[in-house]
Amino acid sequence: MKNILLPTDFSENAWNATRYVIELFQDQPCVFHLLNTYTPAIASSRFMAASMGANTMEDGAHSYSKRGLDKLLKRIKETYGNPLHTFKTISSFSMLVDEIREVVERENIDLVVTGTKGASGLEEVFMGSNTVRIIKAVKNCPVLAIPNHFEFTKPTEIAFATDFNRFYTESELQPIIDMANAFNAVIRVVYVQYEIKALTELQQFNLNMLRKYLKTVEHYVHTVSELNSVSKTLEVFTEELDIHLLAMLNYQHSYVERMTREPVVKRMAFHTQIPLLVIPELGMNIPSRNKKENEVSFSS
Template identity: 70%
Template sequence: MKKILLPTDFSPNAWNAIKYAISLYKHEECEFYILNTYTPTIAHSRFMATGAGGKACEDVVKNNSEKGLEQLLAKIQEKYHNPKHRFVTISSFSLLVDEIKNIIETHQIGLVITGTKGASGLEEVFMGSNTVRIIKSIKNCPVLAIPQHFKFKTPSEIAFATDFNRFYTTSELRPLLEMAKAFKAAIRIVHVQYEIKSLTEVQQFNLNMLRKYIGEVEHYVHTVSELNSVSQTLEVFANELDIHLLAMLNYQHSYMEKMTREPVIKRMAFHTQIPLLVIPELGMGTPPNNKNRKEISASN
């Protein structure tokens, strides 16, 4: 049974992510953990009494959290009747990322699905600050970020963005391959280059191993020229090929890291387009040496 964590703040984008998750896995046995965290904000003043007032404030936000989860669960049960799905609600007095880490460890969560906020002019933060914190902090579980206004589509076309500078392990590729096999989706490996040039020996080796790991899953390799920024390039690529989901590995100097550091104006439109599957770095990051290459070849 799949175990999926759904953080919520009861906002429209959080609800959209929940709807996406339920639709995505409608044919699979799933246990969904719906999490709401709360941390009371108490205005401190030399004229304010402390103690009882703080406890009362905590009780109010705790009750609001629990009541919100009850109402959300009732809404899910009213709109979706799937005997394959089980829901567990968790209300926690904790920081969001800390509690997500705890639940992943305690309940052996296989995927976190979270909503992302829409653009808001100059105040825009890439995908919303909570989503970025989750992606940067969660090192042992994939995160699927769903744009606020994205309407569910079965992912029959999945893009995997990589520069081939890193050797990927089977454990890191597993979330991508499981998604592709579950939905009979084609994987489009996309390499963004500032200027088109031949792959280095290391890049070619990593591409060959990547294609070997993907195996029988239908896949294609695309090399595209960078248009102003990585995020804009991937956005155009996704639109032109009708990509339903974009996957990236999150590691030092990866596309994912570059995008979170791009100037706001360059990445403004990107995150509102399609779901983004961020896979954490689990294995070795450098290509194997010659001895290990022979061992890998011998074992395959």
């Protein structure tokens, strides 16, 4: 059984992410943990009526959260009713990212799934602030970000964006490999270069190791020139090759870190059109989880 965490604010954006992951794992036994957090605004005591104390406000927020989760659960069961899937609800008076970290540890979560949305116009940011915070905060579990309005497509074309500057561990690549095996997908390794030049000795070694890890799946390596920004380049690449899922490792100086820190002027041009799988830096030794638990399996 896979344990999948689905944070929700009951928006259609969150519902779209829920639909995607339920359809993605429709043939596999899963436990979905539906999470809603609430932090009611506490007004200044000088302006608060005596009958409207903090406890009253918290109770109201808690009731709203519970009703929302019950309604979501009913909607899921009426829409899908998959006997392979079971659901648990979590309503928590907590900050979203803090609660996600706790639930990931407590429930041995294999995957966190969230919807993405940016604000409109000049305020638009890469994926939306909550998604970026989740990606930065979750250190021991992959995060799958689903764009608003994206309709489920079987991921038979998976892009893995990397610069070959870091040694990969098998446990870090396992989610991508298992996804490819589960859906008979092609993995397209994409390297974005600021200027086209030969790989360094270190990069070539890491590429060779990557090919070794990917030997069980069909894969190709693509080197592309940077267009304005890494995010814009990957957007164009995924469109031209009809990619269904973009995967990245999140570590210091990685593409993920660069994309979440790019100047707003550059980020504005980027829209997450396809699901993004972000895998944290697991490294060789993980104190909180053993090797078997780190090798997240997407296949039944």
